[in-house]
Amino acid sequence: MGIVQRQGLRNTVISYFGLGLGFVNTTLLLPSFLEPRQMGLTTVLASIATIYAQLSAFGFASMGIRFFPYFRDAQNRHHGFLPLLLGLPLLGFAVITVLYLLGRPLVLQLYTHDADLLGPYYLWGAVLALFTLLYSLQDAYLKSLYHTAFSSFLQEVLLRILIAVVAFLFGKGYLTFHEFVLAYIGVNSLITLVLTAYLAAIGELHLRPTRAVLRVRPVRELVNFGAFALLSNISGTIIMSVDSLMLGSKSSFADAGIYAIAMNISTALVIPARALGKIAFPLLADYWKQQDLTRMANFYRRTTRLLAVAGCWLALGIGLNLDFIYSLIKRPEYAAGTTAVLLLLAGRLFDSITGVNGLIVVTSPRYRYDLIFNISLAVATVVLNLLLIPPLGLQGAALAALLALVSINVARTWFVWQSYRMQPFDYQIVMILGAAALAGLAAWSLPLIHSIFVTMLLRSGLLTALYAGLLLATPLRHDLLAFIRKTSTSK
Structure with a gap:
């Protein structure tokens, strides 16, 4: 099995395990320990840091993946590609940080209802953004090197375990909320440092700049692609983050x-x-x-x-x-x-x-x-x-x-x-929606039994059995059975 296949298989396992951990963390554990206002602060800080890091990166994470093949040369330290990948984004971070600090009064005015909660952690937002930026750039570099599984493990598994530990310590009274927020920022920063150590361990942490990097591809071409990628990436980030930011403000x-x-x-x-x-x-x-x-x-x-x-x-x-x-x-x-x-x-x-x-x-x-x-x-x-x-x-x-x-x-x-x-x-989409409507209506019609848990089991069981039965009675059964066989074979 080649390196891409091995990394792909590991990433798949890590992703699904991470999704389970993420659900437990963000849907069950954190809200059990944090009040909604406290949960809102961590959400807003994470959203600010993500957009802050995206603007600073100027699309260079995507640029790194796109153009690294032209620089790949292990014997010559990839012609100094890593310092180039980090250099412009760090310069961008310095510029964005100046604007971020100057904009503090305006930002706190936007969040006037909760300025007392956000104010003490405003500067920590810049720290979180810095480590978010460095993680995304190192992750892009590792993807170019076909080393993706370890960074996925850090982001999807280790980070969520550490956040769960920090939340548990806060919930049990071992940490104050202030200490929890700092620990939350700390564990997010820690995985970046671990990723840096991993790059050093595999012999790919080449931080010495070289002039050779300027001769491989025109810097203008790299920057132009980065600008295009920035527009695409920042729009995606806005879509994912702006509702929480605006809800916190409005x-x-x-x-x-x-x-x-x-x-x-x-x-x-x-x-x-x-x-x-x-x-x-x-x-x-x-x-x-x-x-x-x-x-x-x-x-x-x-x-x-x-x-x-x-x-x-x-x-x-x-x-x-x-x-x-x-x-x-x-x-x-x-x-x-x-x-x-x-x-x-x-x-x-x-x-x-x-x-x-x-x-x-x-x-x-x-x-x-x-x-x-x-x-x-x-x-x-x-x-x-x-x-x-x-x-x-x-x-x-x-x-x-x-x-x-x-x-x-x-x-x-x-x-x-x-x-x-x-x-x-086609007509089969109508069949799917019809089967879903009938099964959902039947499950919803079940009265509340003596416990919510038992009601959930009965509703879920009836929904699944009736929905599957209706679908298997339609021409869709051929696609569904083929998909099940393919999934079983791939396992």
Whole structure:
């Protein structure tokens, strides 16, 4: 087995184990120990640090992966590529830090409801951003070297275990909240230092600058690509982070904390799409290379059915059992996010039902339009949050996410149809939605039994049995059985 296959297998195992740890951490452990306002602070700090680091990096993490093959030369220390990869982003960090410090009064004014909580940790946001930046650059360097499993382990597993330990110590009274926040920043910084030590251990920590690096590829070309990547990356970061930031500003840190938990609960719907994306991305690229649009269209339809099947089941399973999920959190105030969860589930479900339209665009000859879609989605998300958060609070943020996801997926689906005459829908999608509606209605009709846990088991069992039975009675059974056989064989 080659290094790429080995690293890929390890990454898959680490990713799914990390998803489980992440769910326990962010949905059960942290909200059990932290009040919504405290949870909101950590969410806002993490969002600030992520955007701060993205702006500082100037797209150089993506640039590193794209252009490293031209610099690869182990005997000559890759012509000083690592100092170049780190140098401009660190200069960018210095510039952004000056702006960040000068902007402190404005930022605290934006978060006037919780300025007393954010103020003491404002400078620590810069520290967290620095280590976030260094981690992303080193991670990109390791990806270029085909060493991806260790950095995935640090991010997906070790970091979440350390955060769980810190949260447990805070919950048991061994740490004050101030010490918890510093420890939270500390463990995020620690994994960056561990990654640096790993680079040294494998003999790839080459920090001495050389003039040779300027002769391999024109620096202007690298910077231009970085600028393009920055626009794409920052739009994605805004989409993921801006709702929490704006909710904390327009409403309160408490609402931001409740919303963060609602967002984490709904994230389960992303798992099938992420798993499929690992397969779909290279396969679609190959279809484009061969100009085999017929097979691509067939793949588009079949994967859309599978995503719709999984998405409907997960959305109904979560939505019908929210009482049980929130009962696992010992703080009832987080249940105020129930409506937000349902809205977020609806948005993610629509995203699933419209299939791999985004991957088709980004692998197509018209891939630059993906940047337009990402920027449009980021702008729409910001505008909708501005309009909906003031009157509706955290439900407004969730509704903004739903409307933005629906709009961008309608636009992408239309673009693929107009450009390449491919669309993912047929009568079987209607069958899936019908089966989901019948199974969901039957499970919802079950009365509350003597305990929430027993009710959850009965609803989940009825939903799964009836949904599966209805689907297996349709032509979809061939796709589903083939997928199950393929999955079983691959294991």
